[in-house]
Amino acid sequence: MENKQMLMIPGPTPVPESVLLAMAKHPIGHRSGDFSKVIAELTENLKWLHQTSGDVLMLTASGTGAMEAGIINFLSPGDRVLVGDNGKFGERWGKVAKAFGLNAEIIKAEWGKPLDPEVFKAKLAEDKEKTIKAVIVTHSETSTGVLNDLEAINKAVKEHGEALIIVDAVTSLGAFNIPIDEWGLDVVGSGSQKGYMIPPGLAFVSVSQKAWKAYETAKIPRFYLDLGKYKKATDENSSPFTPPINLMYGLQAALQMMRREGLESIFARHLRLTAATRAGMKALGLPLFAPDHAASTAITAVAPVGVDAEKIRSTLRKQFDIAVAGGQDHLKGKIFRIGHLGFASERDVLTVIAAIEATLIELGYDGVTAGAGVAAAAGVFAAG
């Protein structure tokens, strides 16, 4: 059957019909007074979502573009930075740092395990001369479903006092509570096709006062991704370059929906979907790739034993029209990843668990009890 696909990958995520239809409106001029009003509304609602009174800037870019902007605007070639790397995205920020001539110390953890905040703490405590200019951390590591302990790492950065904390929140912004002002996070990057419930093409960077101070002396060359230009324009409800007007119409509808749901409800929903997904997988005898204490609320990675993860994935796709993501790089065939962020409901989680059950039975997976996965998830939902 055509056009029956259900999207449960970690981005793009499902998009509400109201957002899709908002995007189908005819564009108006981005320098018009009417569009300035749209930008003003978006900026206000983005600050609400980011829990900040600081700046939240919109870029026409992918999440990687946002993170690159978040790095190059506040540092100079040769600057010492610590980069957490426990998955494909952490690894990427290390590459970005090196591409721009930063002196990057990579702090690794095995893929599937969280970064150890104590390692950051020790490095930062040792740095009496304050040579560390920034700590770059991926919050929810999309490639493994691990949620790093941002709060603990950030505390170590705050004790250091000088270094900026630059956060990849691409799959956690809107899916997990990140009180930017309360924690004092300096730079937080994210992308539209995740918790925002809209298609890809828009990226976001929040910037603290402390980061703007660093901006003044930062020497990595930049133009299109020069955040100073975005701040100046945003302060005037404008954009430095032609913005993706129709995606912004979509964002307008999505942020209005999110405000109606409320931040607490959104975060609670993601926690509930995560708990139910994990309970369902465990009940089916499927090992989870990330430990419970470091579980992303955006994505659950599952590491089946004795069966190629790609086989499960292709059956889900062909027979049940559900798209889940595969493993990346060396994890291909070893894990599959269920996205449950953004416009994702309890019904979606029940559905994907039911389809995984049916798939395992079809593939003759050892020890699977029919109905056990859905029952476990239903139990989580019943408990509230």
Place this chain on the structure above:
Amino acid sequence: MENKQMLMIPGPTPVPESVLLAMAKHPIGHRSGDFSKVIAELTENLKWLHQTSGDVLMLTASGTGAMEAGIINFLSPGDRVLVGDNGKFGERWGKVAKAFGLNAEIIKAEWGKPLDPEVFKAKLAEDKEKTIKAVIVTHSETSTGVLNDLEAINKAVKEHGEALIIVDAVTSLGAFNIPIDEWGLDVVGSGSQKGYMIPPGLAFVSVSQKAWKAYETAKIPRFYLDLGKYKKATDENSSPFTPPINLMYGLQAALQMMRREGLESIFARHLRLTAATRAGMKALGLPLFAPDHAASTAITAVAPVGVDAEKIRSTLRKQFDIAVAGGQDHLKGKIFRIGHLGFASERDVLTVIAAIEATLIELGYDGVTAGAGVAAAAGVFAAG
């Protein structure tokens, strides 16, 4: 009345309904086989539109992002480049060149006048040591409606033999014949909200073999805009970073429409709309800002005498629901700009001329003959 606006600015341009509805489709995974097919089709059709068998790469960016990518991927800090500057965009590429440490020689012409190819020719002919690494030229200068003589400037570059030619074709690609392979243009940047008939958010860069050769030794740092990553992915019908899926659905519909119309018809239509617009303005006694021999086929800038251009613009907007663009920087109030590129028809041009006539009569503009503008445009259309 609400929602009755007619868009006649130089971007965003009007978007066909089929494109808007294509964009409202639910996204699918960008790493899926089905989406690879979409990328393959887009790449083939983009090569057709660009008249090249070389690479045409898609970026999530504005046109400025495409141009920055076109500059930083092929040059190293300190490289000598010539930059044509006769308007806001030429001026911008000079700023980009300087931001990345290039040794940029700015070749100016007055805003409203075309660049003089002889100046480029002389500079290039003098350069016996081949120190000039690139010539950066804006083809259609959106801020003034001037079409620079790209063919003549390119001939001088080809006689030099070493320098790359890097072209801003943001408002000319799809609106004017640019035979990339035949002329040997090395790098050509453009943006979706212009001749492509889709909303902003996608940008394009075509790259010649000679430019790829320069890429190998180019040292300006880059990551998100590293075109080598885009080439590698495009060769596999993929993308290096999450692409703007829904805009690409729109592009798919738009390129299919363009193929049905045919390149020759598209270019002839733009020439016809330009001739009719200019004839209409002249018949109304409105001076044109760019001379006939250097008239952009994307946009006509009009410089009314004795009345503020913003007054004409605001009457067009308030009374007739037509958006035309104003002048930028020191041209604010001095000119208004009519966009007639992309999804623009003869009817659109008749409409805007009729509304300008009505506006001039209302404002008591000296020497306007009612009906003269529409009559002149109709004459152009009747002549074919």
